[in-house]
Amino acid sequence: MIQVVHEITKVREIVEQWRQDGYTVGLVPTMGFLHAGHKSLIDRAVSDNDRVVVSVFVNPIQFGPNEDLARYPRDLEADTRLCQDSGAHLIFNPAPEEMYADGFCSFVDMIGPTSELCGKSRPGHFRGVCTVVNKLFNIVRPDRAYFGQKDAQQLAVIHRMVTDLNIPVEIVPCPIIRENDGLALSSRNTYLSTEERQAALVLSKAIRLGQQLVADGQRNAHKVVEVMKRYIEAEPLAKIDYVEAVDFRSIQKIDTIRHEVLFAMAVYIGKTRLIDNFIVNIDE
Numbered sequence: 001m002i003q004v005v006h007e008i009t010k011v012r013e014i015v016e017q018w019r020q021d022g023y024t025v026g027l028v029p030t031m032g033f034l035h036a037g038h039k040s041l042i043d044r045a046v047s048d049n050d051r052v053v054v055s056v057f058v059n060p061i062q063f064g065p066n067e068d069l070a071r072y073p074r075d076l077e078a079d080t081r082l083c084q085d086s087g088a089h090l091i092f093n094p095a096p097e098e099m100y101a102d103g104f105c106s107f108v109d110m111i112g113p114t115s116e117l118c119g120k121s122r123p124g125h126f127r128g129v130c131t132v133v134n135k136l137f138n139i140v141r142p143d144r145a146y147f148g149q150k151d152a153q154q155l156a157v158i159h160r161m162v163t164d165l166n167i168p169v170e171i172v173p174c175p176i177i178r179e180n181d182g183l184a185l186s187s188r189n190t191y192l193s194t195e196e197r198q199a200a201l202v203l204s205k206a207i208r209l210g211q212q213l214v215a216d217g218q219r220n221a222h223k224v225v226e227v228m229k230r231y232i233e234a235e236p237l238a239k240i241d242y243v244e245a246v247d248f249r250s251i252q253k254i255d256t257i258r259h260e261v262l263f264a265m266a267v268y269i270g271k272t273r274l275i276d277n278f279i280v281n282i283d284e
Ligand code: PAF
Pocket: 029, 030, 031, 057, 059, 062, 129, 132, 133, 151, 154
């Protein structure tokens, strides 16, 4: 039976026992309302490790003042069932006061990979992500931690943080999981009306268009971005926040498509902000 634990000291105690028993530990950090995308991370963690912790915590400090913290979907019962069925061993579900006690004032910040894309449109977002992920690493001390490629900038930022701060954890990237019609899975898809759900397909269709251009030999990043933007702009319910091509490691803008390039987008469908991306690796 999976354990649901709310206190940091209790998680530490359990994980410490696992370590003494010689078990390896995987961590899947999430904000809950788990879907098949999260399940793919948990499945991978279960197959790689003896014990798996899933953290379910809607981290207040990574949301801006006008963002969806209050209405972010939550369903711990369903999350517990999914984790249990996937073979995870423990859910860590702290209250905000457990993670950010009175007087909390230490943060992990980053320059460089956080200056573009979501870092630009959501000031303070990655400071919140880096801080909470660091805390989770310190609490669980996992051998491996699992992150989805849908949040590609987050993945690059966490890679960088772990390298820069010598955090002894292996970061395991996991592929984007999509609905049959192409929509990338996201807890925020639940905000979409039927009409918006249909309009949201513009993201994955723009991605396919971009992928095709690169496959056909286009190496000018601006031209690919331009075609993707024009395609998205033709959808009346869509409003582009950004569509950009950046180097996948540094998350800095590029002109020519070479090595690992991330094509990333954030698009509002109605009031819902969705992100999606693809990565190409061109070595020629
Ligand atoms: O990707 C997410 O769900 C969150 O940003 C994370 C990594 C769990 C930190 O709150």
